[in-house]
Amino acid sequence: MSELSERSGTPVPTIKYYQREGMLPPGEPVGTTRTRYDGTHVARLRLIRALVDVAGLSLDQVRGVLAVIDDETTDRTAAIASAHRLLSPPPNEPPSEEARRRVTRLMDGRSWLGAREEAHALSLAAAIDRLERSGQPLPDSALEEYADAATEIAEVDLAALGGELRDAPDATTYVVLGTLLVDPVLVALRRMAQEDLARRSRGEADS
Amino acid sequence: MSELSERSGTPVPTIKYYQREGMLPPGEPVGTTRTRYDGTHVARLRLIRALVDVAGLSLDQVRGVLAVIDDETTDRTAAIASAHRLLSPPPNEPPSEEARRRVTRLMDGRSWLGAREEAHALSLAAAIDRLERSGQPLPDSALEEYADAATEIAEVDLAALGGELRDAPDATTYVVLGTLLVDPVLVALRRMAQEDLARRSRGEADS
Structure with a gap:
């Protein structure tokens, strides 16, 4: 678990809390003292962190998004749309x-x-x-x-999702995480472009 | 003050707190029991709320932004750039x-x-x-x-700032508030455009 903590950047007590709350599936026991966690655990933790830290969702809202992602009865595109809506x-x-x-x-x-x-x-x-x-x-x-x-931005977003990916089991995680984590990129770029235009309108030249 | 509270959507105890902290200038006493507040107080309160609620700044960071706005020794464009940077x-x-x-x-x-x-x-x-x-x-x-x-977004942003406005005393407030409050507009539009493109790629037609 300490390795999982390191790879996902999440403190151990927080990981234990998510497990108790059913947000993170248990690992696979290996012998009596060790538990094996794999890439799905790391991905799940990163998703939870992004939902909490970047999107600012409450834990109840995070639970809603995870439930949609874990519901295997809905098709991928519908799952993406529902998860998205919960954001x-x-x-x-x-x-x-x-x-x-x-x-x-x-x-x-x-x-x-x-x-x-x-x-x-x-x-x-x-x-x-x-x-x-x-x-x-x-x-x-x-x-x-x-x-x-x-619309241009959404076209770039969706181009990142190749045809194969769309039906991959972790496609929903991928889309939700990508949408959230790109928001700060766009905010920063807007501020940078504003600063450039403001300085130019003020008569500053390239230096 | 109850009128100021209503017009700005800020509870009275919060207004008193901002005043104690020097973030909101005092009103002008009228007689012994009343105080006059004007449009600048309403604008200041809206700015503080947007910095806290929309931008998620701490009160210390808000103080920094307000100090830049209130510093009359810097020219407007420089003030806008500094306030912006604090965001x-x-x-x-x-x-x-x-x-x-x-x-x-x-x-x-x-x-x-x-x-x-x-x-x-x-x-x-x-x-x-x-x-x-x-x-x-x-x-x-x-x-x-x-x-x-x-860049296109920043051009729309800056077009909203006519030449006269740029030197108006509340230009900094205007730009900072506009930048912050438009972020959620852009986030929502991106999600809406994504949903449209995702549904179309899935074969849904206009209904």
Whole structure:
């Protein structure tokens, strides 16, 4: 277990806690004092850590995502979609009618497949409301341009998933983890590009 | 103060705490029992809430951002850049040499103005390391495509800042708040576009 702890970067007491909670399958006993853990244990721990540390999910929410991943009766693509949906916990307060209408209009305009009134669509409506309340309403033109960029990003995301991978047993873990861990990459790149543009508009030249 | 609490969505005890900590300027006394607060108090409270709730900054980090905003000796663009930089707290562990080299190469390739070894660049290197450790290394081609999309996003961000605004006294607040509050918009749009593409690749048609 100390080796598992090292390979996954998770303290031993935390690993024991996840096992007690049924989030991490037990290892295979080898003799009386040793237990064998394999790559699936390491992958599972990394997934839990990313869900907690990067996505900021509560342990209950993590349990929901793991249950979907472990449910072998659903097909892979459906499992990916459900796990994904659990990453957008419902907003604290219901978004306004107006914001929800804007999101529906955006999705209809792009013929986007996907539920109009749940998960990501609700998160988006809530984020639009928050901008509105902060005194910085997001115009439709900016929303459309952000949606264009998001589509390009999603195309890169999905290209990383070759055809073979899509049916691999750990495809759901792969997609969920990839989605979460790429978020900070995109946040950092946006800030870097902003800084570059801001400095240029201020008249700084390459040095 | 109860009115300020209502307009900013912040509980009264929290407002009092921010005042004691010097994060929120006092209101103007009107008579002996009333105090007048204005739009700058509401804006300040919204900024603090966004820094805490959306960006997940600690109160110490929030204090740093506010100090930069309040420092009238720096010019606006420099203030925006510094406040921005404080939004990327240094990663918990220093990123690997290899990841830092990749970030430098990316920035050099695009002639991006901005420090190579601090703030956002370090956050990006740390995010690249995390993907590597999770067993899902990010190829250079994907990194470049994400950087293209991030540039488009930053252009939309900066277009929202007209020339007049750039020198307005609350320009820094505006930029910092806008940057933070748009992050969840982009996260939701990415998930929505992913879901659309995944469903299409699975053969689902418009309904």
